[in-house]
Amino acid sequence: MEFSLLTLGTASALPTANRYPSAHILTVRERLFLIDCGEGTQMQLRRAGISFSKIDHIFISHLHGDHTYGLFGLLSTISMSNRTTPLYIYAPEGFKAFLDFFMSQFGEGVKYPIVHVVVKCSQPTEILRTKQVTVEAFPLVHRTETYGFLFKEAEPQVNVHKHLIEPNNLSLYEIARLKEGLDIVRDASFVDEDGNIVEYKETLLCKDFTYKPYVPRSFAYCTDTMYFKRLSKWIENVDLMYHDSTYTTEFESLAKANFHSTSAQAAMCAKEANAKKLLLGHFSSRYKSLDVMLNEAREVFSNTFLAKEGTKFEIPFEKINIR
């Protein structure tokens, strides 16, 4: 029951010898979701031992090269497998030109459908719902149309409290209905003072008989963006949050001019969102050491970490045990 983020790239516009452009794999149980696809993503995926066939959904935050230049290579490589199932790419409208060019120049061997799901919204909007996860897109504030993504593990089917089954004579049918989240109305009766059988409708409220077996987990991807107040509301209480951290506070005005964030601003957003953990990434190539960046963030939000190529951050599965 894995829920984890594997980082493949933490560079900003300029990759370095060790930092790749943006790309991440979110694993929700056995399903993999690729988020952004900078140059070299396919090699990073190979290094991580990830099978491309497990990826059915790719999320592109915006169309800058450091988030997209790995797509051509990845799509070409996938075309050399036997894939026939669709690959869904969630990206802004402008991605159409990108995909059209790819198909016209390099699409000859592409035997699987590539479906561009247009992302366009000014408020958080659901763009995908599977058995495992729902994904919302929300607008970020960058130089070009850019979206963040909130991944929420699906709400679990509720369990029925075992100690309430026998005393309440719950039938298998009723248990099944309760597990679907439905209240039960059933025929009941009692004998009144005069010895008459009184029939009535008895209502069993689902909430009184059930509990969630685990806490659904969540991840918010927020890059590239400048700090803005509303963002924290859209991702409130998120378990893990990845945020643009291009600069240290020394370059706050440059961050603003380039529509990026400092690590302290990322931390401020995490604090306001009541996030559980913050992951910093999208580092400017000017930083060889990221110590200052991390420290400045931790002063604002202590549970902050640096993303790193090949490093996985897991959100543990939290089971709720009731008796």
Place this chain on the structure above:
Amino acid sequence: MEFSLLTLGTASALPTANRYPSAHILTVRERLFLIDCGEGTQMQLRRAGISFSKIDHIFISHLHGDHTYGLFGLLSTISMSNRTTPLYIYAPEGFKAFLDFFMSQFGEGVKYPIVHVVVKCSQPTEILRTKQVTVEAFPLVHRTETYGFLFKEAEPQVNVHKHLIEPNNLSLYEIARLKEGLDIVRDASFVDEDGNIVEYKETLLCKDFTYKPYVPRSFAYCTDTMYFKRLSKWIENVDLMYHDSTYTTEFESLAKANFHSTSAQAAMCAKEANAKKLLLGHFSSRYKSLDVMLNEAREVFSNTFLAKEGTKFEIPFEKINIR
């Protein structure tokens, strides 16, 4: 006086965790020439500590993705430097669409001219001549229009034999002319038997008075191609030859079907060309070990080596010492 080939990528269509797609740096003295530009080239260049500003000429053999997908990233990164000098890209006609798309989608910040020099020929044809080097393109036999490149170090300015200067009364002017490769015709005279001064024109042939101070070196880049007889004539006596070696002999028919070569065919070409050294590359991802491939080639042409990411093959500077 370096003349060397640094390999950045040896993969064929499918990169692996350790093999990058095709890209190489030929260094001729202080000038760098990038040959092919597969995905990840800019990161490989950074790892090799190579300054992008030293690259003025990029040679693209053909437009398959494993030879071109790194261009967008490299061109974008260069645009973030202060480059204003032109960057020349030698590539087949179809590259125009590639460049047009790049400029329309990602060209906003590109302040330097990118000049597409169209390569189109059916015979070896000079496409570049600088002080250091001349470059010829020649057609290869592949699934799409593909060219090889022959880099020849410029012929050196000749030196005048020192021991001939005084006996022949060579003036500084005459020495300068000889060094430019010109013969000298000068007024001379002698006294005949009757005591008369006879004037005549004396010719000093450049070839009798000069020698080449060093042997110019050469490199031939031959990927992707199936084996064909004429190729060896076009690159005769080359010092270093890089050749398509996608398969072992076991897969010779597959090599033919895919318009690629086996290592033994590469070796045959090197032998027929009387090359001094052969470098194999463009390896199929099916091979974890390349031992069989190397051995099969060495049976045909013993001075064969495997190209490897980050490995440099130097051709030594051979000085000609005359007294």
